[in-house]
Amino acid sequence: MNSLKDKVVIITGAGAGIGRAAALRLAESEARVVVTGRRAEPLKVLVEGRTRLDFVVADAANPDDATRLIDTVIERWGRLDVLVNNAGAGAILPIEQASLAAIAEVFAVNVFGPSLLVKAAVPHLKATGGNIVNVSSTFGHKAAAALSHYAASKAALEHMTRCWALEFAKDRIRVNAVAAGPTETEFLRERMGLSEEQAESVKAQERRRIPLERRGLPDDVAAWIVLLASDVANWITGQVITVDGGLSIT
Numbered sequence: 712m713n714s715l716k717d718k719v720v721i722i723t724g725a726g727a728g729i730g731r732a733a734a735l736r737l738a739e740s741e742a743r744v745v746v747t748g749r750r751a752e753p754l755k756v757l758v759e760g761r762t763r764l765d766f767v768v769a770d771a772a773n774p775d776d777a778t779r780l781i782d783t784v785i786e787r788w789g790r791l792d793v794l795v796n797n798a799g800a801g802a803i804l805p806i807e808q809a810s811l812a813a814i815a816e817v818f819a820v821n822v823f824g825p826s827l828l829v830k831a832a833v834p835h836l837k838a839t840g841g842n843i844v845n846v847s848s849t850f851g852h853k854a855a856a857a858l859s860h861y862a863a864s865k866a867a868l869e870h871m872t873r874c875w876a877l878e879f880a881k882d883r884i885r886v887n888a889v890a891a892g893p894t895e896t897e898f899l900r901e902r903m904g905l906s907e908e909q910a911e912s913v914k915a916q917e918r919r920r921i922p923l924e925r926r927g928l929p930d931d932v933a934a935w936i937v938l939l940a941s942d943v944a945n946w947i948t949g950q951v952i953t954v955d956g957g958l959s960i961t
């Protein structure tokens with residue numbers, strides 16, 4: 712049986728990349744999917760003609776948007792079954808160039824935002840016995856030069872995954888994470904702020920370092936988000952599944 716049929720799912724940061732791929736897969740599984748992002752246009756394009764998809768413009772770094780998003784979804788759909796904290800901020804930030812504002816920006820999206828969204832979602836997830844999937848990175852548990860704050864923010868997200876899994880196990884809410892490796896999205900350009908040339912050079916280095924010799928596709932990662940959200944994973948909680956072509960074991 713398809714355990715996701717008619718489940719109501721929120722995916723943050725789903726106008727492109729991994730979140731978009733997960734939204735499309737979930738809609739194929741007949742879930743009702745609410746996608747978010749800061750810009751309306753890519754979300755409109757994504758939901759157009761797809762009756763199972765809807766969108767709410769919301770910034771994962773804005774605390775007011777967390778409650779507004781959950782309230783809107785409950786008003787519109789009457790329930791919440793799955794929260795996917797996918798929106799992420801990245802920064803190549805050597806410590807000698809770091810400022811409080813730059814560090815806070817990364818943590819606002821990757822740590823504070825998911826925390827407030829989980830807080831607002833939990834009463835509704837308790838009602839449905841729902842679950843949470845957080846999207847982390849290989850660098851949430853593997854060291855990398857000049858990525859200390861991005862990496863530490865994802866390490867925090869991974870550890871919150873384990874702590875929340877314990878905190879909500881009595882409520883039948885499962886909490887897991889997918890840690891993605893380098894994936895073909897606009898993350899290097901748009902989130903890490905690299906030029907086309909710099910991004911291509913990083914991609915070439917990554918291809919050489921990844922044991923399976925390729926960067927991931929959004930769908931490689933999205934498939935595991937969907938599996939963890941589904942009943943296939945109904946005895947899995949507090950786990951971080953790394954989907955990275957083996958990079959984390961090098």
Ligand SMILES: NC(=O)c1ccc[n+]([C@@H]2O[C@H](COP(=O)([O-])OP(=O)(O)OC[C@H]3O[C@@H](n4cnc5c(N)ncnc54)[C@H](OP(=O)(O)O)[C@@H]3O)[C@@H](O)[C@H]2O)c1
Nearest residue numbers: 724726727728729748749750770771799848893894896898
């Ligand atoms: N791609 C990789 O190589 C990689 C590797 C490891 C982990 N990850 C993680 O995977 C997740 C998804 O990454 P991705 O590469 O698929 O992302 P992406 O393609 O760079 O962005 C996906 C969407 O997120 C939205 N977004 C960005 N900041 C947001 C915010 N503050 N609030 C709401 N939406 C926001 C963007 O739309 P707007 O600009 O309109 O908001 C965009 O459409 C992130 O958590 C990232 O850290 C990615």
